[in-house]
Amino acid sequence: MKNRPGRKRGIWAIALLILGVTLIGGPFALMVSLFSGAHYVGNAMLPTIADGDRVLLKRNPPEVRRGDIVTYEAVEWQGSGTSVGRVVAVEGDHIAYVNGESTLTLNGQPLDEPYVLDGAPGAPGVAFAVSVPQGRVFILGDNRGNSADSRYYSELQQGTLPVSAVTGVRTAEDNVVMAVLGLASTVGTLALSVGIGLGIAALVARRKKPVPAGPVWGAVHVDEA
Structure with a gap:
């Protein structure tokens, strides 16, 4: 029994559509669960972050280190x-500043601290030793x-905060995880596009009427004189 027209293309189309949806949806879900974005408002982080800048954050970091923007x-x-x-x-450190x-x-x-404005x-008049x-x-x-x-909160645990108060750590947009997720999403988009194209081609092939082969019943045969 012969395969229906466009059958192979249809199979490839389904496979590529599934792959595309997986490669797009999977990284997107992972990015949402691991990262978040926020627009910064204020001047307290100048010159590193300006008012209105978008900040990419890693959610609920397993570790908070010195130098992290959080x-x-x-x-x-x-x-x-x-x-x-x-x-x-961080815990165990002694941090201090003497006026002047x-x-x-x-x-x-x-x-x-090359990042300090x-x-x-x-600030003048604000010395501390913690x-x-x-x-x-x-x-x-x-x-x-x-x-x-x-x-400014030395009366509350010497101005320190619990690590649990940290909700995110700033991360570079070109880090390895983001690059891999972006690549997977790009490949998924390509696979989805090709799958849609093959699916359309398969449908067109199935709707084409086959050209009859051999003699046609009812045709009149005329002998040459």
């Missing part, structure tokens, strides 16, 4: 609402002259 919910400080800052010290000094000190050593490590308790972090804005951060 989103956090400081309920202890200001009630509800999400803020953005930089983690400058050119740098903060971390565990007794000068802390290099105008190279100003602290030993970060276990499971907590010390957070500052990069614009030290205009940032409501750990320095």
Whole structure:
């Protein structure tokens, strides 16, 4: 029994459509579960992040490290609402600033902070010396002259926040995970397009009427004289 016209193309079309939907839907679902985007509002993170900049975040990070730019919910400080800052010290660290000094000190050593606005490590009149308790972090804005951060809540656990208050860590848009997910989505889009094209071709082939082969019944045969 002969295959119906367009059968092979139809099979390829179905396979490519399934592959395309999987490669597009899978990475999209994974990206939504792992990452989130937010528009930053404010000047506390200048010059690193400006007002209105879009920030890509990794949700619920398993680890928070020194130098990470994070989103956090400081309920202890200001009630509800999400803020953005930089983690400058983690549990076990001793972070300090003396008015007039050119740098903060971390565990007794000068802390290099090239990201700080105008190279100003602290705000005038706001000195501190904090030993970060276990499971907590010390957070500052990069614009030290205009940032409501750990320095101003010393009466609450020395201005430290629990790691659980961190809701996301800023990540580069060109990191490996994002690149792989983007590639998978691109391949999925291509597979979906080819699958749709093959599906249309298969339907067209099936609707074409086959040309009859051999003699046609009812035809009149005329002998030449």
